Amino acid sequence: MKLSNVISARFDKEGSTKLKGYREDGGYETFLKVLKEKRDPAQLIDEVKTSGLRGRGGAGFSTGMKWSFVPKDSPKPKYLCVNGDESEPGTFKDRQILEKDPHQLLEGVGLASYAIGAHTAYIYLRCEFKQGIATVQKAIRKAYEAGLFGKDIQGSGYDLDVHLTMGAGAYICGEETSLLNSIEGVRPYPRNKPPFPAVEGLFACPTIVNNVETISNIPHIIKNGADWHAKLGHAEDPGSRLWCVSGHVEKPGVYEAETGFKLQDLIDGPCGGIRGGKKLKAIIPGGSSSKVLLPDEVAQVTMDTPGIRAMGSSLGSAGIIVLDETTCMVDAVLNLMKFYAHESCGQCTPCREGTPWIVQILERIERGEGREVDLELIEDLASNIEGRTVCALADGACWPLVSIVKKFRHEFLAKIPAAARKEAVTA
C-alpha cells in the first residue's frame, strides 16, 4: 500500500501553519505567477476540468465543470465560498488542512477566486473548529499583511477580499445551498435547485461552493499541470485524497493515497489491521451516508468511483468507518438514524417526520419489542423518504439504513421475539 503526500506534505513540518515556512516551500508562487502573467481565467478553468479533479465534499462532481457554470457576462459580483462545515460522520480531513496547512487552502482560494472572477471569498467553518478558526484567521491576516490579498494584489490590478465566517453546529449547513442561507443570516434551509449557486447563489449572485480539500488541490494542479493530476491514481477518478479511517482499527487516522488502491490493503497495512486481532464485520466506506460493505466486498473493492460503484456504494467524503465483530449492527444503524433525525433541518415533511419514525422503529426492535414486519416498514418508509426532499440529507439517511437492514437482516431478526416473526403471525 503506497501512501502519497500532496495535500499532507507539510502537515508534520514544524511551523507548518506559518506564512514564512509556506513561502520558503514555494507557497504562493503559483498564485503570484498567475496574477503576474495575467493568465486567462477560462484557461485555468479548463486546466482544472482536464485535471479530472472531483469535489471532495461527498458528491464528487467535477470541480472544473462546476466552475464553468459561472456566467461570464453577469454584471453581478461573483463569490467563492469554501465549505469547511465538515460534519459527515467519520470525516475529519478538512480539519487537518485548516489546523496544519492553512496557507495551502488560502492559495487555493486565491487561484479559484481569480479563475471564476470573484473578488470576495468566504471561508465557512463550523464553530466547533476553535483551533481551525484561529489558525485560518491568523493566516488570512498574515496574507493581507504580505500583500497577497486585498486591493490590486502585487500591482496586478486584481482585488480579492477573503473573509472567515462560521456556522453553529448544524450538519445541514454542509449542504451547499444551506451553507449560503447560513452565511446570509437566515434559517439555513437548503434551497431548491435550479437555480444552481453558480448562477444564483450567495446574495443572489453567481457563487461557487467548494470543499476545503477540493480548494487545497488547486495550487498543486495549477503548479504541476492538469496532466500531472490526471495521472494520479485511477484514470476515471484521479487524484490524491485524504482518507479518514476511524472505528475498530489499530491505527485510526488520516492517510493520504492516490485513488485506486485496495481498501483491504489500507486496513491491513497503514491502519494496522482490526483492533485486538478481532474479525471485521462491516465498513461504511465514504462517510455515514454511504452504503455499508461486507468483509468479502471490502476484500475486493478498489477506492475509486468505478470500483466502489461496482460494490453499490460511494466514496463520499472518504470517511471510512470500520466496525469489528463485536459491533451490534442494530445499535450502529440506530446511532446513525438518531444523527439524521437530529440533523434534519425540518423543512421537508418526509425527512422531518420520517427520520424520527425510523428511530422509533429501531428503538422498538432494540428493546426486543419489534416485529418482523417492521423490517418491511423500514424499507417502505425509506422508499417514501428518498428522493422526495429538497436536499440529499434524507437520501444519505436511507442509503446506510436500507443497506444495513438488508445485509444484516439476521441481526435484526435475532432481536425480534419469536411470536412477532412472520411465520408465527400468519400461522
Added chain:
Amino acid sequence: MFSADLVTELEEIRGRFPYPKAAMVPVLRRVQEEKGWLDGETQAWVAEFLSVESIEVHEVVSFYPMLYGQPVGKHVVHVCRTLSCDVCGGKELWKHLEKKLGVGRNGTTADGRFTLRAAECLASCGTAPVMLIDNERHENVGPADADKLLEATS
C-alpha cells in the same frame, strides 16, 4: 451592553459582508462567548446591531445547537455521540459523565458549573472518544481523563 472593544470587534465582523444581517451567526457566537447564553435582551441588541427584527435573530438562535437560547452552566461540556466515537468508548464516557455530574442530556449541575450536552460528529473520529469543554477539543478521552479535565476547569 458591551465594551467599546467588543463593539469594535463586532463592527469588523459586520463589515465583512455586503449586508449586516449576514454577520448574524459570527456575531451571535461572539456575544454568546461574552454572555454565556443569548437572552432576550442580548438578542434584541443583536437585532438592532444588524438592522433586523428581533424575530429574525430568534429564528436563527432557535435553529442552531451551538447557539444557546436557554441558560447554560458556567462551562458547557459536549460529548460526541456519533458512531465512530460511540463504538470506541463514547458511550461509556457519556454514562460516566451523566453519573459524575448527576445530570442527564442538556442538564446543568446544581452548582451551575457544568451543562452536559451531546454533540453530533465533531470531525475528530480518529481520536475517539472526543469531547469539548467550552469549545476546546479533547481527544482520546477515557473516564479518568474526563475527571481530570473537569477538575482542571474552574
